[in-house]
Amino acid sequence: MIADHFAQAIAAAGLVPPDTIHADGQLYRFSATGKRSDSAGWYVLHADGLPAGVFGCWRTGLTETWCSKAESTLTPAERQMLLEKVRAAQRQRDAEKMLIHQQAGHSAMLRWRFAQPATEHPYLAAKGVKAHGLRADSRRLLVPLRDTSGTLTSLQTIYPNGSKRLFPGGRVTGCYHAIGTLGCVLVLAEGYATGATIHEATGLPVAVAFNAGNLLAVARTLRRKFPALPIVLAADDDHTTEGNPGLTAARAAALAVGGLVAVPQFPADRPPKATDFNDLFSLAGSNAVRACFAEVMEGLDHGH
Structure with a gap:
């Protein structure tokens, strides 16, 4: 048969x-x-x-x-x-x-339309970041995913306990959430809290890719849209995970678009679970985050 x-x-x-x-x-x-x-x-x-x-x-x-x-x-x-x-x-x-x-995308758009602009949420309070273009329905925080034309393709739902879900069936590849206004450089980060932390500490515009697997697609999408704009990949340093997927994905994406990589520099007593720029901010404050980017930006100024 x-x-x-x-x-x-x-x-x-x-x-x-x-x-x-x-x-x-x-x-x-x-x-x-x-x-x-x-x-x-x-x-x-x-x-x-x-x-x-x-x-x-x-x-x-x-x-x-x-x-x-x-x-x-x-x-x-x-x-x-x-x-x-x-x-x-x-x-x-x-x-x-x-x-x-x-x-x-249509269902996500409806949910987005009926949600209220988010101001505070347990997740934001826990991460120490503000809501940048987010909405909330009941207890759920909604982070929009858009393509380069600005069309809403999907939503990430974040619950008060920090668990996250992507809208089923929504387009994710190459889509992102933009924080801040475009300047002379663009930062690309994995998660919302990481992206918000970087923007709040440095003032730089950030595109949130939502996961390491989407960094390359978003980097390529943004490179097509902004051929001459310097792109900095803000890596998650997954130092306890085999193969360090966060750092590996950030480096691969940077290589593909001629970008640079910023890696969080943790103090010596780094807890095993500390991997991203939001963790660095929680441990050492905004200045520590700013310092990591100052180093990369200096490289840009010298035309490296």
């Missing part, structure tokens, strides 16, 4: 295959984790001619191709047929993803 083999391939890739698989060349969504609320999995399966399909997960970005015959045994005509099926499946996937993004 084609469907059985296809389901086995989905399972082998670490996803939970759907109970029923349709082999009609249409795109179907399913729960990649087996949880009812999840619909991040997707697949397209063709049974005609050369049975083949494509499947993946929107959340992880996984995409895999499956063919009923081993690729090494395919004739040139079959190879061409497989390529066409894969391309058609990818077009369907992209169209579906765009639709999901549009629907989520």
Whole structure:
């Protein structure tokens, strides 16, 4: 059975295959984790001619191709047929993803519209920062994500205990939250509290990328928009995590756009959990944050 083999391939890739698989060349969504609320999995399966399909997960970005015959045994005509099926499946996937993004963006916009401008919130108080362009609905703090045209694409919700969630289905890649007005340099940071800390300590404009994985996409997006503007990547120094993802991502993004990297310089008695500029501010105050950027800005002035 084609469907059985296809389901086995989905399972082998670490996803939970759907109970029923349709082999009609249409795109179907399913729960990649087996949880009812999840619909991040997707697949397209063709049974005609050369049975083949494509499947993946929107959340992880996984995409895999499956063919009923081993690729090494395919004739040139079959190879061409497989390529066409894969391309058609990818077009369907992209169209579906765009639709999901549009629907989520619309829902996020409605929630944003009915929320009140935020002034105070337990999270802001805990981090010692102000609300820069934020709103709140009931107890939840809302941080907007926008693309370079200013369109709201998604929201990050921050709860009083500090837990954060991104709006399901909203477009995140390359989107950011801007703090301050554009000047002669632009700083790019991971989280809202980090970005707000940097802006409040230095007066520099900051774009918040929301996670290390989005730093590169946001850096490239902003580089396209501002070809000549110096960009400084404010790294999270994840010193206790293997591979230091924060520093690694910041360096990679800086390299891609010809930017510089600012790293928080902690005092000797640094607690293990202290990783970002907000932690530095909590431990050593605004001057310590300002000093890290003064060093980088000096490098800019000397044209390095």
